[in-house]
Amino acid sequence: MNGKIRIAIAGHGNLGRGVEAAIEHNPDMSLAGIYSRRPAGQITPRQTETPVHGMEQLRSHADQIDVLILCGGSKEDLPQQGPELAALFNTVDSFDTHARIPEYFAAVDPAARDSQHTALISAGWDPGVFSLNRALGEALLPDGATYTFWGDGLSQGHSDALRRVPGVAGAVQYTRPAKDAINQVRKGGRPDLTPQQMHLRECFVVLEDGADAETVREAIVTMPHYFADYETVVNFISAEELARDHRAMVHGGFVIRSGTTSPGTTQVMEYSLKLGSNPEFTASVLVACARAVHRMHGLRQFGAKTIYDIPLGLLSPRSAEDLRAGFL
Known part of the structure; x- marks a missing residue:
């Protein structure tokens, strides 16, 4: 993978397709695979070489994925998937039921912390x-x-x-x-x-x-x-x-x-x-957050996190020196 961050997508609706597009604009990342509850034959990835798998195969592919981006819905999918998958992977999700974020954080945090993973919840543009x-x-x-x-x-x-x-x-x-x-x-x-x-x-x-x-x-x-x-x-x-x-x-x-x-x-x-495309912009935020999650995991910052826990520099592909010289 030439040192690239290996990103996988769980769920392939509008948001999942947006994540595919966003990864193409981030040369420090590669798409390790798409995982869906739908049959693989019903999914057409943007790049023909992208592997497509069933969700049930995620567990056996844990060593092939650096960060898993969860693209399910907040009403029913993420409350179940968030804690389960944070026990297996570093994750990013866009859980957006504002009133239930503290409850969701409390469910994801022990799963990620006990397994020494980093799980960023409620990313996107709002929340995010x-x-x-x-x-x-x-x-x-x-x-x-x-x-x-x-x-x-x-x-x-x-x-x-x-x-x-x-x-x-x-x-x-x-x-x-x-x-x-x-x-x-x-x-x-x-x-x-x-x-x-x-x-x-x-x-x-x-x-x-x-x-x-x-x-x-x-x-x-x-x-x-x-x-x-x-x-x-x-x-x-x-x-x-x-x-x-x-x-x-x-x-x-x-x-x-x-x-x-x-x-x-x-x-x-x-x-x-x-926003010309809500899901594509949300996906772009999730992909930048996946970079930060990968770096935070390398620093052994385990457990559930929110956007408030991420230093802005960790979202950028630029080095700290480049940021000081170009943007400060």
Whole structure:
């Protein structure tokens, strides 16, 4: 492998395909294989030489993988896979159910620590990159308030949660930020905003044959951690409409910190993302984090980690000398 970091992918949906693409832009890495619950014949890798295996083969391939990137969904896949696979590999995942991150960390940490592995959880752009911006904003402007706006765009995690609802044949979910709320914060205000005042969640759902629309709608709008705290609109459409009108995966958002440094002196920090492909950008973050995990494991930093535990220099392929000379 010529000293390259050997990356493997567990799960080959949109995120897994994004990881494939991202690895091609990182010459210090190689793709050791794709592991999926689907039959190998149903998976077409970007590079014909990439090995494709069943998930059941992971355990026997542990010595061939430096970092395993978990590309399953947060609702059902990662809560089981995260602790199990952290006991066998160094891992990176994008678990994004914010309210359950402490619980998930507590499940992954002993599995990784006892087996002397390094497991980075909840990487991506939110949680992940936006998490860094929230912490930085509060540290630099302690007298202030932080606001996170998502969208306008398609949410992978929420769309996956929709597709798990009984009676749903296919679905996507869009997060729509409230422009009036954004403008208030950008002007230096500190409004007290509820989730309903900040975002609308709009769902487009294809029903399975025989499914009751109202039963499905109720299951969606009352789903904890995903829709229960938001104004949620559910639109029922045909499979043809879903395929025709909802293929793009654009997303993005803003983290804004509004604060004061002295009476009458307002400071506003803002970080924004405009993403042409949500899964491809998320995958790019996961791949950079895999580099950091490989390095941290070499330093014997075992156990579960989050983005707050990674020095920024470990994400970069550049040496410390290059970073000082080129970016500092």
